[in-house]
Amino acid sequence: QVQLQQSGAELVKPGSSVRISCKASGYTFTSYDMHWIKQQPGNGLEWIGWIYPGNGHAKYNQKFSEKATLTADKSSSTAYMQLSSLTSEDSAVYFCARDYSGSNWFTYWGQGTLVTVSS
Amino acid sequence: DIQMTQSPASLSASLGETVTIECRTSEDIHNALAWYQQKPGRSPQLLIYNANSFHTGVPSRFSGSGSGTQYSLKINSLQSEDVASYFCQQYYDYPLTFGSGTKLEI
Numbered sequence: 001q002v003q004l005q006q007s008g009a010e011l012v013k014p015g016s017s018v019r020i021s022c023k024a025s026g027y028t029f030t031s032y033d034m035h036w037i038k039q040q041p042g043n044g045l046e047w048i049g050w051i052y053p054g055n056g057h058a059k060y061n062q063k064f065s066e067k068a069t070l071t072a073d074k075s076s077s078t079a080y081m082q083l084s085s086l087t088s089e090d091s092a093v094y095f096c097a098r099d100y101s102g103s104n105w106f107t108y109w110g111q112g113t114l115v116t117v118s119s
Numbered sequence: 120d121i122q123m124t125q126s127p128a129s130l131s132a133s134l135g136e137t138v139t140i141e142c143r144t145s146e147d148i149h150n151a152l153a154w155y156q157q158k159p160g161r162s163p164q165l166l167i168y169n170a171n172s173f174h175t176g177v178p179s180r181f182s183g184s185g186s187g188t189q190y191s192l193k194i195n196s197l198q199s200e201d202v203a204s205y206f207c208q209q210y211y212d213y214p215l216t217f218g219s220g221t222k223l224e225i
Contacts, residue, residue, distance in 0.1 A: 046217070062214065097162075106155070112162050
């Protein structure tokens, strides 16, 4: 069965960077886009972008183009998202999610990673 | 960006009742709409895609409808396990965007 296992919660300082991981199993990692989605406490959902692990091509929401960097390691079936120049506005739960064959709706979700930015 | 207006923001209903959640988009998205259920402390789960197609395993009391810029999610015969937040999402154009959510209480 498809599983997306995300890394644990992070407490990071303002101005620093953080990298979150999402390890995929149960399907061919290189054949499906992996999306990343932000959810702030009590708020809705924001789409950050996707990466196609097969060739490393990524597409970003322009709002996050200078904040997030998406990468993927085919050897370990793991997708990564790095967030840079962190501020309190970046404190949120971040989800990875796989779509259905390029459909852009999200069939499988990771459990979420809480990032807290605080000095 | 395509703006998503979801209503109501919160909803209280009784067991066995029928409720409807609306999602209006700022432009025609040609049925490229999904609905998700998110229970407290959990990740969202897909319910409906293509505005009215059931995801595998979703109970038949959930249904989606609509076209153009107006879409809705209907939940018949409310059960206690339906307590959750519900979100719509358009995938017609980038950036993908979500509604602000509806919190359903029983």
